[in-house]
Amino acid sequence: MNWKIPAGLxxxxxxxxxxxxxxxxxxxxxxxxxxxxxxxxWNIAGxxxxxxxxxxxxxxxxxxxxxxxxxxxxGWNPWPGxxxxxxxxxxxxxxxxxxxxxFGLKGSYFALITLAFAEAFRILxxxxxxxxxxxxxxxxxxxxxxxxxxAERIGFYYTILALTVLSIxxxxxxxxxxxxxxxxxxxxxxxxARALGIDSYREKVKVMALSGAxxxxxxxxxxxxxxYIDPTLAxxxxxxxxxxxxxxxxxxGTVYGPLIGSLLLALVGEGTRAVTDAQGLSxxxxxxxxxxxxxxxxxxxxDLFKLRWRRKARA
Amino acid sequence: xxxxxxxxxxxxGLRAVDGASLAVAQGSxxxxxxxxxxxxxxxxxALTGFLVPDAxxxxxxxxxxxxxxxxxxxxxxxxxxxxxxQPFAHLSVRENIMxxxxxxxxxxxxxxxxxxxxxxxxGMAELLERTASGLTVAGRKRLELARALATQPKLxxxxxVMAGLNPSEIDELIPVIRGIRSSGVTVFLIEHxxxxxxxxxxxxxxxxxxxxxxxxxxxxxxxxxVVIEAYLGRxxxxxxxxxxxA
Numbered sequence: 001m002n003w004k005i006p007a008g009l010x011x012x013x014x015x016x017x018x019x020x021x022x023x024x025x026x027x028x029x030x031x032x033x034x035x036x037x038x039x040x041x042w043n044i045a046g047x048x049x050x051x052x053x054x055x056x057x058x059x060x061x062x063x064x065x066x067x068x069x070x071x072x073x074x075g076w077n078p079w080p081g082x083x084x085x086x087x088x089x090x091x092x093x094x095x096x097x098x099x100x101x102x103f104g105l106k107g108s109y110f111a112l113i114t115l116a117f118a119e120a121f122r123i124l125x126x127x128x129x130x131x132x133x134x135x136x137x138x139x140x141x142x143x144x145x146x147x148x149x150x151a152e153r154i155g156f157y158y159t160i161l162a163l164t165v166l167s168i169x170x171x172x173x174x175x176x177x178x179x180x181x182x183x184x185x186x187x188x189x190x191x192x193a194r195a196l197g198i199d200s201y202r203e204k205v206k207v208m209a210l211s212g213a214x215x216x217x218x219x220x221x222x223x224x225x226x227x228y229i230d231p232t233l234a235x236x237x238x239x240x241x242x243x244x245x246x247x248x249x250x251x252x253g254t255v256y257g258p259l260i261g262s263l264l265l266a267l268v269g270e271g272t273r274a275v276t277d278a279q280g281l282s283x284x285x286x287x288x289x290x291x292x293x294x295x296x297x298x299x300x301x302x303d304l305f306k307l308r309w310r311r312k313a314r315a
Numbered sequence: 316x317x318x319x320x321x322x323x324x325x326x327x328g329l330r331a332v333d334g335a336s337l338a339v340a341q342g343s344x345x346x347x348x349x350x351x352x353x354x355x356x357x358x359x360x361a362l363t364g365f366l367v368p369d370a371x372x373x374x375x376x377x378x379x380x381x382x383x384x385x386x387x388x389x390x391x392x393x394x395x396x397x398x399x400x401q402p403f404a405h406l407s408v409r410e411n412i413m414x415x416x417x418x419x420x421x422x423x424x425x426x427x428x429x430x431x432x433x434x435x436x437x438g439m440a441e442l443l444e445r446t447a448s449g450l451t452v453a454g455r456k457r458l459e460l461a462r463a464l465a466t467q468p469k470l471x472x473x474x475x476v477m478a479g480l481n482p483s484e485i486d487e488l489i490p491v492i493r494g495i496r497s498s499g500v501t502v503f504l505i506e507h508x509x510x511x512x513x514x515x516x517x518x519x520x521x522x523x524x525x526x527x528x529x530x531x532x533x534x535x536x537x538x539x540x541v542v543i544e545a546y547l548g549r550x551x552x553x554x555x556x557x558x559x560x561a
Binding site: 191 | 363365384385386389390394395396397401402403404405406410413414415417418421423426462463465466
């Protein structure tokens with residue numbers, strides 16, 4: 001394991017708010033890290049585990065609603081709420097996985113069932129009362145770090161940095177652990193994996209729980225950052241697509257893919273906004289980029305760096 | 316070591332395996348032969364939990380393992396290879412073998428060391444860092460073998476590891492399989508390459524239309540009219556015998 005890359009990245013990320021002090025720059029950093037986190041959550045199930053989900057918003061929304069409802073209805077502090085969210089995300093992940101994999105759903109069928117779950121959760125959140133229905137939930141403003149509502153954006157920045165570092169740490173662990181090796185085996189060839197003594201059902205449930213927990217952490221962060229959630233923000237297809245987009249653009253099944261993808265998407269988003277006010281232009285550019293990347297770098301942007309290293313190694 | 320009683324597997328109207336009984340003794344190399352479509356691979360799949368048998372029982376190391384899931388059976392010491400090789404295509408040879416080695420240790424360094432030792436044993440030490448998808452047919456067959464060995468099995472089921480290899484590759488692989496047996500692993504192999512069956516197996520079962528029609532030493536079976544007819548059709552044994560006289 002090469003520790004220079006993660007150490008260097010971490011140093012840059014830690015120093016970033018001291019170099020770029022404006023609210024805009026810190027907000028930009030928060031968004032990059034936020035999408036890197038939920039992208040990594042998707043990547044752990046979709047990239048490392050090969051279980052392509054099209055409805056990861058179900059975990060994101062579960063996390064967002066779990067901590068918010070606990071806070072508003074039961075008076076919980078959002079920090080323990082964050083932990084509870086992770087638990088709820090893991091539980092929902094394990095449940096969906098147990099149901100889907102028990103009946104042998106794979107590939108596009110699994111993608112469809114996760115999409116259906118996310119939609120079902122969205123409709124439920126719209127229908128029942130404790131989620132505030134379609135109006136959503138507004139978290140009252142009480143600025144203090146104890147309350148997970150930092151007076152300075154920098155507090156949010158370091159919080160999301162910690163969560164993202166956690167997710168990347170898990171990805172690194174997957175690259176060099178038995179669990180990760182088993183996931184890779186299942187992704188590559190499930191029958192062969194089973195023949196070699198791997199309980200593929202159990203491993204797949206485990207990875208979905210892990211991915212769900214991480215994604216739910218992102219949900220709670222989102223709720224605390226914007227202080228508002230509604231069913232479409234939390235469980236909408238947009239979130240699911242964004243998660244898999246950053247992961248695919250960066251490189252699925254890689255440690256840094258989601259971070260690279262998230263950085264590129266944020267740059268494109270802010271770049272187009274700076275140039276023109278045209279609504280939706282950034283989406284068109286995303287689409288174009290995605291086509292280019294799938295066409296020329298099917299393993300994601302990470303390949304660019306790999307090519308570089310190989311060239312260097314040869315020279 | 317392995318005792319199979321009256322094992323049947325039915326696909327719709329087809330009795331792919333029809334009341335097959337056989338026994339493999341510890342420390343031996345046993346063979347399973349039969350014409351194409353006789354049900355050999357189906358029998359292996361039913362032994363290892365990939366197919367649930369419709370009737371019959373499988374006892375392995377004194378325990379009834381009928382219809383247990385594949386990973387249980389592998390953990391219990393019986394592992395199969397696949398006739399159509401199933402490599403983890405995007406992983407290196409080392410990573411492929413490590414997946415097997417991880418069955419008994421969570422430790423990465425230990426699994427990696429085992430993978431190296433096993434690669435040496437099957438003669439692919441210099442290929443360790445190659446990506447599995449780039450291997451030749453012979454390489455892939457060896458990889459199947461290596462991965463299975465890495466789980467430290469008591470009984471190794473080999474499904475046509477020689478198929479698709481040229482004669483010199485077969486000559487290289489035969490001592491490897493002998494070496495596996497002398498390291499204490501019982502071997503049960505499906506094979507079409509008679510050169511391999513003849514020189515390896517002590518006891519051979521002949522499967523035809525899902526039934527075990529004969530068993531015994533390979534030389535003795537080669538002369539058995541029942542076996543010859545299973546391969547060449549009714550009356551073939553007589554015609555052959557007649558031809559020899561003429």
